[in-house]
Amino acid sequence: MKLTDHHPSPIARERAGYRKRQTVRSVLVAAASTGVLGTLLVLAVTGSPGWERVRQSFLDPRIGREALPEILTGLWLNVRLLFFCALGALALGLLVAVLRTLRGPVFFPVRALAAGYTYTFRGLPLIIVIYVLTLGVPGLRLQGMPPVLILGGIALVLTYGGYLAEVFRAGIESIHPSQLAAARSLGLTYRQTMRHVVLPQAVRRVAPPLLNDVVALQKDVGLVSLAGPIDAVRAAQIATAESFNYTPYIVAGVLFVLLAIPLIAVTDWVTLRAARRQAAR
Amino acid sequence: MSVPVLSCRGLRKVFGGHVVLDDLDLDVAEHEVVALIGASGSGKSTLLRCVNLLEEIDDGTIGLDGEHITDPRTDPDLVRRRIGIVFQSYNLFPHLRVLDNITLAPVRVHRRDRAEAEAQARELLARVGLAEKAGDYPDRLSGGQQQRVAIVRALVNSPRLLLLDEVTSALDPELVGEVLTMIRDLKADGMTMVLATHEMGFAREVADRVCFLDGGRVIEDGPPEQVLGEPTQPRTRQFLRRIIEAGRLQVG
Numbered sequence: 001m002k003l004t005d006h007h008p009s010p011i012a013r014e015r016a017g018y019r020k021r022q023t024v025r026s027v028l029v030a031a032a033s034t035g036v037l038g039t040l041l042v043l044a045v046t047g048s049p050g051w052e053r054v055r056q057s058f059l060d061p062r063i064g065r066e067a068l069p070e071i072l073t074g075l076w077l078n079v080r081l082l083f084f085c086a087l088g089a090l091a092l093g094l095l096v097a098v099l100r101t102l103r104g105p106v107f108f109p110v111r112a113l114a115a116g117y118t119y120t121f122r123g124l125p126l127i128i129v130i131y132v133l134t135l136g137v138p139g140l141r142l143q144g145m146p147p148v149l150i151l152g153g154i155a156l157v158l159t160y161g162g163y164l165a166e167v168f169r170a171g172i173e174s175i176h177p178s179q180l181a182a183a184r185s186l187g188l189t190y191r192q193t194m195r196h197v198v199l200p201q202a203v204r205r206v207a208p209p210l211l212n213d214v215v216a217l218q219k220d221v222g223l224v225s226l227a228g229p230i231d232a233v234r235a236a237q238i239a240t241a242e243s244f245n246y247t248p249y250i251v252a253g254v255l256f257v258l259l260a261i262p263l264i265a266v267t268d269w270v271t272l273r274a275a276r277r278q279a280a281r
Numbered sequence: 282m283s284v285p286v287l288s289c290r291g292l293r294k295v296f297g298g299h300v301v302l303d304d305l306d307l308d309v310a311e312h313e314v315v316a317l318i319g320a321s322g323s324g325k326s327t328l329l330r331c332v333n334l335l336e337e338i339d340d341g342t343i344g345l346d347g348e349h350i351t352d353p354r355t356d357p358d359l360v361r362r363r364i365g366i367v368f369q370s371y372n373l374f375p376h377l378r379v380l381d382n383i384t385l386a387p388v389r390v391h392r393r394d395r396a397e398a399e400a401q402a403r404e405l406l407a408r409v410g411l412a413e414k415a416g417d418y419p420d421r422l423s424g425g426q427q428q429r430v431a432i433v434r435a436l437v438n439s440p441r442l443l444l445l446d447e448v449t450s451a452l453d454p455e456l457v458g459e460v461l462t463m464i465r466d467l468k469a470d471g472m473t474m475v476l477a478t479h480e481m482g483f484a485r486e487v488a489d490r491v492c493f494l495d496g497g498r499v500i501e502d503g504p505p506e507q508v509l510g511e512p513t514q515p516r517t518r519q520f521l522r523r524i525i526e527a528g529r530l531q532v533g
Contacts, residue, residue, distance in 0.1 A: 181335050182372035186386035187362035187438065196385060200376045 060247045067239035067248035074235035075255055081153055081221040081231075086214050088157035093164025098194060100165070101172055114165070121162035126220060129155040134227030152224030160217050167209050171202035211267040215260055232256070284347040285310050286442050286473045287332065291341035294327055301327045303497035305341070309442070309475055314468050316484035316505070317477045319494035320520060325477035328494070329444045332475070333366045346441060362390060365435030369447040371427040373419040373434070379406070380415040383434045391438065398437070405433045409463055425456030429463055443467065445476035481524055485509050493517045
């Protein structure tokens, strides 16, 4: 019988009708409760005794408009830093994770170095790494010292590379040994096994946590402003100091959220897809 | 007599204080099919994994076409290219399409032309009735289809010796037949095979020799009619009686 030839029995139609009514009901309940909660929140905030004062110092449209160009200029720095630092940290993390899986006595120093790196940079506060690289390293007065912005970027890559290395390693170790056995039994070398069998599966599996760390990195790239370069938050701080009004911070905050939305959406999509794939088994 | 394809002498393998293989000897001649039978833990799978150098043996030697492959100076990757192995749980690569599973080794290991390797893979798939599955991912296939792909993957390297490790144990009964048919065809083509199996009926039909493993040794070795029909060793008789009680071997 063809799919279209089927006429649902009365009982199936009754069930479908009931489910539809239930769905409509839940949507209505959700809309009502959201509306009530939202109204209460707005009333509580706008009805508070200090609301007028807070509105003036945090939500002044004129000051927000005036600060916007400076903040956008700063944000462009954030975006560029995020792009290069994310690529750098992903590459470094992957390299360190692979180095940590190498077996055999020859690789002991490499393994030890890679392990020491992840321990150190996951423990070390990012601010201190930035200070050491942007203030300490130029103090060496070596030839060809890169600008402070690059040094700050290196600090970010070093710190986030440590986190990402552990995420990659978790992914590599989650691949079942039978996959390695199958690859090696076909004559693939360790390198070929990693490249063609283990890493493609591992990276797919840990894509959600990796992207999560990239979202976190997006907020931390602004910390290079500690060394001088003006990012969005620093631009907002300057504007705030000039106007004695905090609105520029709110503007910067909104821009950061807008910037994060596409990244978070991609993360959610990847997570969902991974979950669907698992469920299909 | 010519040099055996596989020749194991005095194999010993210990796992955490437990002796799995104990002074085991086994020869397999060219075009011969040897079935390894025995209870779980008797060392069948370990033996196959040792032959493929996936496990390191603790004593003894393994020869492949007269070459000592257990010599630490041999390159295990070069040895594995001459031996195919098929696992109980298929172990296909889930992130690669069926065709890419099969051509991975020919293209990356044997440096063959991709188009030529794919043509050969498609031909082999067609021969086992899986031509239309070439572009699918393994998890879209049934267990029997996956296992047939795994066998094709092992065959595409034209191995000297094919090891089959309980290849039907994870399959639903109605899917076992399609895999066994494929192995029967391989025997007809003259492939040298060692298979660990619980399918006594199949061992009787396809094997030239049946070896009963117990306590890490081959304690009975002979033609299937003799080992499965008139075993001389009490341990073999005991094992076969249990198998018959479990309904896996028709009497007579």
